[in-house]
Amino acid sequence: MEMSRSSFRLLLLGFLLVSSYAASDSVYDTFVQCLSNHSAPSHQASSIVYAQTNSSFTNVLRSYIRNERFNTSSTPKPLIIVTPSDESQVQAAIICSRDIGILLKIRSGGHDYDGLSYVSDIPFFILDMFNLRSINVNITDETAWVQAGATLGELYYRIWEKSSVHGFPAGVCPTLGVGGHLSGGGYGNMLRKHGLSIDHIVDAQIINVNGSILDRKSMGEDLFWAIRGGGGASFGVILSYKVKLVRVPEIVTVFRVEKTLAQNATDLVYQWQHITDKIDNDLFMRLLLQPIMVKSDNGSAKAQKSSKTVRETFISLFLGDATRLVSVMNKDFPELGLKKEDFMEMSWIESVLYWANFNNGTSVNVLLNRTLESEKYFKAKSDHVQKPISKDGLEGLWKKMIELGKTGWCSIHTEGE
Ligand SMILES: Cc1cc2nc3c(=O)[nH]c(=O)nc-3n(C[C@H](O)[C@H](O)[C@H](O)COP(=O)(O)OP(=O)(O)OC[C@H]3O[C@@H](n4cnc5c(N)ncnc54)[C@H](O)[C@@H]3O)c2cc1C
Incomplete structure (x- = not known):
């Protein structure tokens, strides 16, 4: 049966x-x-x-x-x-x-x-939209027309091909699509200095439900406003955006520093919250919080024990050279204890690769690769903390992260003033 x-x-x-x-x-x-x-x-x-x-x-x-x-x-x-x-x-x-x-x-x-x-x-x-991905960079008027199916990596690459002192403020993951990313807002590591991607959109082409192609003038300012943050799909099909490029220095500086709870991380995170929106606007510091296992060393290898802790990673982009970054950090965040040797100077396009976790020396051509990451199972959510989290609050957060173990990651960054 x-x-x-x-x-x-x-x-x-x-x-x-x-x-x-x-x-x-x-x-x-x-x-x-x-x-x-x-x-x-x-x-x-x-x-x-x-x-x-x-x-x-x-x-x-x-x-x-x-x-x-x-x-x-x-x-x-x-x-x-x-x-x-x-x-x-x-x-x-x-x-x-x-x-x-x-x-x-x-x-x-x-x-x-x-x-x-x-x-x-x-x-x-x-x-x-993946076939519609042409990018036309015009350095004379510092703009680019970029089609919706292009990736951010392709956009960054095409700008770099034409100029070493221009860039675009958008996300740090090179395979994000322009169509969804720009219509939804777009934040990245130049956020504090240059705002969101949508702050730099000067024109767009969209096709409405009747199949008509509209540009900024024919769609009107209300619709143009809506497709810069309201999500494109609610309003039509975005064909392309015209964006204004931003100037970037020939040399930028990056650093990545890790601290665990045993290294005073709670105080550092607490302190970071109080300075990160006031510090020099050329500096963007993202904080990545992850539960990890550490081995405590009790002398002999046999006596080593594993325990859980939370690791804080400060990842940074500074739109200036290392000497100036030293004085910014000494003045406003000396508790992190960084020295010039902790910093790396590079071009802006190299910083794009650094932030996308490529090894030093990776060819810029990798940005043209549209399938970089291996796909993962994930659920992501964003929250907006408006007041600094207290030390008790942070300790509660660490406790929860350690208890849950493999939670992926939690990242905090700031928009600045
Ligand atoms: C791994 C990862 C990293 C990320 N990093 C960042 C980051 O650094 N900064 C940041 O701001 N965001 C980031 N995001 C979020 C990302 O910007 C949004 O999910 C964005 O909507 C993705 O755009 P897409 O074109 O790749 O996605 P899609 O899935 O193709 O589209 C997203 C939405 O936009 C609509 N849409 C897409 N194309 C068009 C079009 N041409 N016309 C009209 N509507 C359209 C879709 O219908 C859908 O509703 C990240 C997301 C992931 C998964």
């Missing part, structure tokens, strides 16, 4: 799979037909649309899944994936999804913490 019940379940599952594939096939045909009707005759619509039955479907889908939590067999899959290579195909894809009545999820870099760009509980298509 049990045997036949499970056979029945398998049969039912098979039937559901077949019927979902069949449904996706007919949606595919309707969509491709609609796309052909709305595209230039030279465009072969079928070459940019992947049905579930296409042997490349899974590969294309997974290419920009950056969180393993959403890379399981039970994660809802799109009926089709559209990968436009020019704006007219994006226009056609929007019109056709609207006409067929299927939700269109827009994906640029795929780094959404909750997979919002490629997961949905109702039937959906994915509009994958």
Whole structure:
């Protein structure tokens, strides 16, 4: 009896799979037909649309899944994936999804913490922007037009190709997509000096639900304001942003220093909270808190014992040279006890690699690699601490982190004044 019940379940599952594939096939045909009707005759619509039955479907889908939590067999899959290579195909894809009545999820870099760009509980298509990633840097007027499917690494690289004294204030992870990152805000290690990425957007191209391409002038200031922080997908498909570059010095300075609880870390974190928003605006200091195991050395190897502690890592970017950083640190944060030997001078683009955890001497070309990290299972959340945490509060935090053990990490940084 049990045997036949499970056979029945398998049969039912098979039937559901077949019927979902069949449904996706007919949606595919309707969509491709609609796309052909709305595209230039030279465009072969079928070459940019992947049905579930296409042997490349899974590969294309997974290419920009950056969180393993959403890379399981039970994660809802799109009926089709559209990968436009020019704006007219994006226009056609929007019109056709609207006409067929299927939700269109827009994906640029795929780094959404909750997979919002490629997961949905109702039937959906994915509009994958990875082919739209051209970057046009104009050093004369210090701007760049960057398409939504470009990564931050590609943007940093193209700026560096043209100038060693320009940069852009955005995230520290080079594979973040411009489409999601810039429409959501964008903070990075030049935050204190230059604010968010969106503070440097001067124009944009967006396609609305009717398939019209709008720029800043034709969309109006309200919509232009909304797509700088409100998340692009609520308003249309962002094609590209025009950003104003910022000046960076020829030489910047970085440091990374680790302290454990036994090294007075609680006092340092407490102190850090009081100075980090007032210290020189050229200095950004991120604090990374992690529970770790340490070996206590009782003389003989046999007597070594492992115990848990919390490690604080101060990671920093200073927009200036090491000599000036020494005087900034001596004046405002002498408790950290840093000397010039603890600092490393480098170019701004090298600091991008340093912050992305590449070894010293790694070629800048690595920024053009769109699939750098191995995907992980994770859940991330941000909170905004408005008043310094008391020493008791910090000790409570350490206790919880040690108790939980493997919690990933917790990072604190400040926006400054
Ligand atoms: C490992 C990691 C590191 C991160 N580091 C930082 C950091 O240093 N600083 C920081 O500020 N943030 C950081 N983030 C958060 C990140 O900026 C956001 O998750 C951002 O939305 C990712 O953009 P994306 O294009 O890569 O993601 P996607 O998943 O492609 O898109 C995110 C959202 O934007 C929408 N969207 C994407 N493209 C478009 C488009 N062209 N038009 C309209 N809507 C669109 C999607 O539909 C989705 O809702 C990090 C995230 C991860 C996972």
